[in-house]
Amino acid sequence: xxxxxxxxxxxxxxxxxxxxxxxxxxxxxxxxxxxxxxxxxxxxxxxxxxxxxxxxxxxxxxxxxxxxxxxxxxxxxxxxxxxxxxxxxxxxxxxxxxxxxxxxxxxxxxxxxxxxxxxxxxxxxxxxxxxxxxxxxxxxxxxxxxxxxxxxxxxxxxxxxxxxxxxxxxxxxxxxxxxxxxxxxxxxxxxxxxxxxxxxxxxxxxxxxxxxxxxxxxxxxxxxxxxxxxxxxxxxxxxxxxx
Amino acid sequence: xxxxxxxxxxxxxxxxxxxxxxxxxxxxxxxxxxxxxxxxxxxxxxxxxxxxxxxxxxxxxxxxxxxxxxxxxxxxxxxxxxxxxxxxxxxxxxxxxxxxxxxxxxxxxxxxxxxxxxxxxxxxxxxxxxxxxxxxxxxxxxxxxxxxxxxxxxxxxxxxxxxxxxxxxxxxxxxxxxxxxxxxxxxxxxxxxxxxxxxxxxxxxxxxxxxxxxxxxxxxxxxxxxxxxxxxxxxxxxxx
Numbered sequence: 001x002x003x004x005x006x007x008x009x010x011x012x013x014x015x016x017x018x019x020x021x022x023x024x025x026x027x028x029x030x031x032x033x034x035x036x037x038x039x040x041x042x043x044x045x046x047x048x049x050x051x052x053x054x055x056x057x058x059x060x061x062x063x064x065x066x067x068x069x070x071x072x073x074x075x076x077x078x079x080x081x082x083x084x085x086x087x088x089x090x091x092x093x094x095x096x097x098x099x100x101x102x103x104x105x106x107x108x109x110x111x112x113x114x115x116x117x118x119x120x121x122x123x124x125x126x127x128x129x130x131x132x133x134x135x136x137x138x139x140x141x142x143x144x145x146x147x148x149x150x151x152x153x154x155x156x157x158x159x160x161x162x163x164x165x166x167x168x169x170x171x172x173x174x175x176x177x178x179x180x181x182x183x184x185x186x187x188x189x190x191x192x193x194x195x196x197x198x199x200x201x202x203x204x205x206x207x208x209x210x211x212x213x214x215x216x217x218x219x220x221x222x223x224x225x226x227x228x229x230x231x232x233x234x235x236x237x238x239x240x241x242x243x
Numbered sequence: 244x245x246x247x248x249x250x251x252x253x254x255x256x257x258x259x260x261x262x263x264x265x266x267x268x269x270x271x272x273x274x275x276x277x278x279x280x281x282x283x284x285x286x287x288x289x290x291x292x293x294x295x296x297x298x299x300x301x302x303x304x305x306x307x308x309x310x311x312x313x314x315x316x317x318x319x320x321x322x323x324x325x326x327x328x329x330x331x332x333x334x335x336x337x338x339x340x341x342x343x344x345x346x347x348x349x350x351x352x353x354x355x356x357x358x359x360x361x362x363x364x365x366x367x368x369x370x371x372x373x374x375x376x377x378x379x380x381x382x383x384x385x386x387x388x389x390x391x392x393x394x395x396x397x398x399x400x401x402x403x404x405x406x407x408x409x410x411x412x413x414x415x416x417x418x419x420x421x422x423x424x425x426x427x428x429x430x431x432x433x434x435x436x437x438x439x440x441x442x443x444x445x446x447x448x449x450x451x452x453x454x455x456x457x458x459x460x461x462x463x464x465x466x467x468x469x470x471x472x473x474x475x476x477x478x479x480x481x482x483x
Binding site for chain 1: 316319325328329333409437438442
């Protein structure tokens with residue numbers, strides 16, 4: 001995408017109508033409420049919905065992969081180190097670079113975006129889940145075994161529930177991280193709240209759109225975080241929420 | 244795979260394209276990226292470290308220090324940059340402001356936790372030996388807190404490097420992100436080359452700060468429990 005140079009009085013080209021109409025947009029004032037209400041259903045709401053879908057897919061896949069890895073590493077300790085090293089490196093690569101590095105293999109597509117987003121969740125979810133499981137007191141495990149539970153029963157009914165606060169804490173970080181990075185994913189996949197942000201920049205820095213789309217991204221992240229805190233309170237009533 | 248070969252050739256040519264007028268070199272853009280990020284980190288550390296250390300030292304403001312970290316994780320960097328552009332316009336000022344906004348919270352949170360969680364017995368012993376509050380902070384709490392304090396700075400540094408390149412998307416020109424943002428001139432090979440440089444830069448910053456942390460960590464900590472500290476050293480982590 002080539003950015004238009006910003007300078008002088010911004011001209012908002014695509015509004016048409018008489019000079020009386022869209023005066024706020026033409027002057028590029030800080031916030032034009034009319035623009036928001038006119039474009040909510042065509043631009044903003046679809047972007048928000050796509051953003052939520054992108055995030056849900058990435059977090060779900062990331063959660064499935066890292067939980068599986070963590071469960072194996074819980075029983076086979078040698079696996080922990082290599083998984084941590086690889087996921088840390090993935091985590092360190094800046095998003096803008098990772099999206100581009102995946103492009104030759106997967107093209108400018110949803111798949112590329114999701115692969116990158118999933119790769120950022122792995123370190124957090126793997127580490128939190130494994131730590132949560134490891135911190136289950138040995139006496140509790142012994143008690144479960146003493147009650148005649150098989151290792152699988154102990155895992156499902158004792159260890160995983162006790163690890164839930166750590167797992168949900170990981171999900172919180174993963175969710176807000178993905179929401180943040182999904183805005184950058186607009187560069188390679190034409191979806192999400194990054195799209196109106198990039199459009200506004202190339203449209204002579206159209207302020208209203210920048211502020212609204214930016215605020216929606218922040219709001220979405222805060223809402224997701226709050227929702228997961230709530231989930232933790234409901235699912236693990238024996239712990240005071242907050243991590 | 245050919246694309247990646249071309250990308251490395253592009254880096255080898257220092258970012259020039261044969262038959263085209265001279266472009267900003269890769270070395271120059273990498274150094275610029277590092278400079279913008281460096282300024283951002285320096286300002287953030289200068290503001291956040293004293294606040295975090297002081298709050299930790301007096302064991303107050305845990306609510307603010309910890310929740311700041313939680314809210315910060317929820318701030319998408321592109322959104323912060325975009326909102327900043329609306330208010331300040333495109334330019335270094337906006338980029339640095341966004342970097343500082345995003346980098347301060349993890350430094351405060353980690354510095355707070357680092358000092359706050361120093362063993363009370365050790366602090367009492369130091370006081371008993373006649374150290375003043377300031378001396379306790381400088382001689383006891385600060386050295387013992389190095390691993391956690393540095394974890395915060397490293398998290399921020401990584402985030403800042405990453406965000407510096409994202410700033411190119413909001414029209415700020417003068418970092419490696421420029422190349423990624425201009426595929427028409429640089430083609431896929433150039434974009435990939437820049438992406439490789441950004442990834443390399445981030446990994447290098449991480450490694451260098453890791454070495455500095457090692458050098459600053461008191462020898463006693465490296466022997467006992469340093470591993471545990473490092474493992475728990477990331478109460479807040481995120482990426483950009």
